Amino acid sequence: MTAKHQRLTLALLAVAAVVAAALLAMSALKDQASFFYAPSDVAKQGLPLGRAVRLGGMVQAGSIRRAADGVTVHFVVGDGIATTPVTFAGIVPDLFRERSGVVAEGQFNRDGSFTATNLLAKHDEKYMPPEMAGKMHETRTLEP
């Protein structure tokens, strides 16, 4: 083995070690690096009471109810396993709709419901023209 081959082996080993270390750190950080709690996380780990957290999941179909005051919205966030009722008073993002992703910032209440101070819309990785999505999703565009 020449010095050159030795250096090549060392360099490739270094890259493999660096990448493996990054992947290991990522799987170890899974809980801390999470951007939000899913309803099933809360069901498993108990309520994170008394601090500002984020709750994320899908807005359940047919769950959006607007209160009489015109600004308060009630809806249910689910992740396929558990669900959490959410209350929010304010302006919702354009992409906030049923069967779509949402991330709510706020606090859990003792009864397991969530009071949000801010809503973020989370969309999925699928992009398609309105005709393909069908009538279920009416779209708004600049085109008349």
Added chain:
Amino acid sequence: MRKDMVTSPAKLRMAAPTVPTLHALANPTRFLRLARVCTPALLWSGVVLLAIGCWAGLTQTPPDYLQGDSVRILYIHVPAAWLGMGGWSGIAISSIAFLVWRHPLSQIAARAIALPGAVFAAVCLVTGSIWGRPTWGTWWQWDGRLTSMLLLFFVYGGYIALARADSERGGDGRIPALYGIAGTALLPIIRYSVVWWNTLHQGPSIGLTRSSIAGSILWPLGFTMAGFTLLFAAIVLMRMRTALARTKAEARLRRMARA
């Protein structure tokens, strides 16, 4: 190195298959001859593809069912993200080549990639922020994908500063090269952050074999992707030629000062 390849036939057999084209290109004169032809070809084909992609992306594709017209920023955002990360892969490969074969040209390549790579990482962050406001309802959130991409931008900055400091202090270039290899840690983190962690950013749309973007929206992305990549390559070649010319001029000035 080239001498011992000639003297021992056994070594020649062993060493010959290891990237012969790279070795041939490592000769600066040969590289410059090739780069002089390639630079304008890459630049103009990149500009043409980019123009086609932007025109098609702005006028020929349907809006997204959910996001409407704001989906069109994808044609800039995705190539910028790819080149921000691809640029660092280029720095890492050049750094390995420099440490293993000690070709000065690979060091010049790594330094030439750093600035355009950082610019594209910044473009990715800025376009992502502009896209996030109408879709997610926020300019910035500290989620896994956004934070790791911002870190990559800072790591580029660190590389540029380190490489400059190294050459100012007369270093041999090994420390920036090691830094170039160490920075590779961020690439799998950026890639898998949206898969392994809960993030605001959606999961990957484009895999090796399939894509979850409808074909009618996807196709101009191929043009802007190829266009930006060719443009990036042209900029890197320009920067490498400039670096070589500057080294040559400095050497000539030193010789004149001595005479």
